[in-house]
Amino acid sequence: MPVPDDQQLSEIASRLHREDPHFARALADGRPRRPREYRHHRAWLLLTAALAALSTGLLLPHGLLIAAGLVLAGIAGELFDPHRHERTTRHPHSET
Template sequence: MPQSDDDRLVDLAARLEHEDPRFARSLAAGRPTRPREYRRTSAWWVLIAGLGMLVAGIVVPDGLLIAAGLVTSGIGVQLIDPYERPGDDVRRPSPR
């Protein structure tokens, strides 16, 4: 017996509320915000911190600070990158 469209919509709304409550509340209020996968503020801060560490390591010749800055910058770039690689094993629930 197929589900009615109302049941599917209620299920979808419950999953959205569970996955990203901030986005679901903003939709209900009529002023939508970006979904979680498009919010990258913390990633930009990580990248800025890494570049700051890299510059500080170059100014004060310190190899460990340069290496830490390169690693932190790499992490920041990886967090900013929106592209999901085909090899990534991301399991998403299938629609019913």
């Protein structure tokens, strides 16, 4: 027996409100904002710090600053991925 459309829509709305209440509230008010997975404020800040460390390390030939800048850039790149929480580990722990 198919589920009525109203029930499906209310389930979707309640799940959306649980996952990202700010997005759901803004959507209900008619002022939509980006969902949580597409907000990259921390990633941009970390990328700026990474580029500052990398360029400082290149100007003052200092390997530790270059390495730190590259590591921070890698972390910032990971933060830009909107589906990073959905990925599973490559080698799940097996119970033997």
